[in-house]
Amino acid sequence: MEPTNLVFLMTDEHSPKALGCAGHPIVRTPNLDALAASGARFASAYTNCPICVPSRSSFSTGRWVHQTGSWDNAHPYDGRVPGWGHRLQAAGRRVSAIGKLHFRNALDPTGFDEQLHPMHVVDGVGDLLGSIRDELPYRHASKKYAEQVGPGESSYNRYDRDIARLAREWLEKREEEGPGRPWMLYVSFVCPHFPLIAPPEFCAMYPPEEMPLPKLHRMEESGRHPWIRALRGSYAYDDFFSDDARRRLAIASYYALVSFVDDNVGRVLGALKETGLDRTTRVIYASDHGESLGARGVWGKSNLYEESAGIPLIASGPGVPKGRVCRAPVSLVDGYPSILECLGVTPAPEDAARPGRSLFQTLSCPDDPGRWVFSEYHAGGAKTGAYMLRRGRFKYIHYVDFPPELFDLEADPEELHDLAPAPAHQGAVREFEALLRSILDPEETDRRAKRDQAALVERHGGREAIINRGTHTWSPAPGEKAERTSPR
Secondary structure: OOOOEEEEEEEEEOOOOOOOEEEEEOOOOOOHHHHHHOOEEEEEOOOOOOOOHHHHHHHOOOOOOOHHHOOOOOOOOOOOOHHHHHHHHHOOOEEEEEEEEEOOOOOOOOOOOOOEEEEHHHHHHHHHHHHHHOOOOOOOOOOHHOOEEEEEEOOOHHHHHHHHHHHHHHHHHHHHOOOOOEEEEEEOOOOOOEEEEOOOOOOOOOOOOHHHOOOOOOOOOHHHHHHHHHHHHHHHHHHHOOOHHHHHHHHHHHHHHHHHHHHHHHHHHHHHHHHHHHEEEEEEEEEEEEEEEHHHHHHOOOOOOOOHEEEOOEEEOOOOOOOOOOOEEEHHHHHHHHHHHHHHOOHHHHHOOOOOOOOHOOOOOOOOOOOOOEEEEEOOOOOOOEEEEEEEEEEEEEEEEOOOEEEOOOOOOOOOOOOOOOOOHHHHHHHHHHHHHHHHHHHHHHHHHHHHHHHHHOOOOOHHHHHHHHHOOOOOOOOOOOOOOOOO
């Protein structure tokens, strides 16, 4: 592949289902749809952890979460594990970041020549409440998720507009400089992450009364998987929706934020075209994880069902086949080799141990039936470690100390029918568990995560001190003060 520049566009909490080109009947994403039409869409793409900090650490390093030790939102990336940014810098490539990184701080050597308007974890520490795993705490801040919905203007809306503006200015400067060695620009928006407050012009596109209610949100509690019941007992978002009209408003607001993101993506893509850099630049679009949006009574992320663990992923530009839909499973750890290949940087010998494969290589075998991807979760609301494997038409979820789940995503894309208990599928369950145990020891990894988290909790005063201090609902945009919600 001929080396080119790369603009990597990342968003936060974009469900793979909420995309026009993925067939959603309501959501409007004309710019992302056009990007997919001009390139390739990966229809089976996943995060390696469905929560911000671990996902971004895994993406940045090309390593699994259990390899980096970034278990939750209080274990942020600090640059000690080398990532693709370090490799690009060592090869003399310019690499810049604009927007949300969610690392420890802007001073750590995380592989960027510059960070423009970055967002990092609060106070360099993050969400300590998510590290309490011995007895899951009730997240009182969940109330704000249900309260702050509808038309309006949030600091996140303003932040994303600033990111789009800075990205356009950055690209205009590169055009003025003229041709040179390939560079990378990482543009990271924060929407459609909650609060679900969207600019009125985008809310007008989605009348709340026309929004369908979430699937399985009314199911009996006994019908939910016990691991999910424990999650809902900690992240009690759904308890604070007063009625279904409020749920419909939240869904409409989320879709409005997706369209708002699409509009900002369009502004960046417009700058590429206006400057002529589109002829020498590839574009990759992805999200750090998805959003459950009320499915099974769960809002936010933090689980391994498709809405939460799946992500949208699109690549376009020189050498990328147009109009291709790739169904081979891929994940964010594939970003590492993809970035190096795009910019013409030879991998180091130690890179062979990383689990990813270049997305551009995967496009040459888009229906690879043997390829599998892996995700894991050890953060807030997780009573025990949870692990996911996707291979072919099947998806397997393994919960420590709880029954597994198995879904046939071709016959049952909404994951309504768990096949794991059926005698006819015991062979598949055993095969997936054997594959999982070839990657890690799920029980020991669960214990290791909890040991690390317990040690962190003690360093910050212990369980009760952290609970009494309260926690922030979401990371503030730069210049904004974090708002804490206390149980008292």
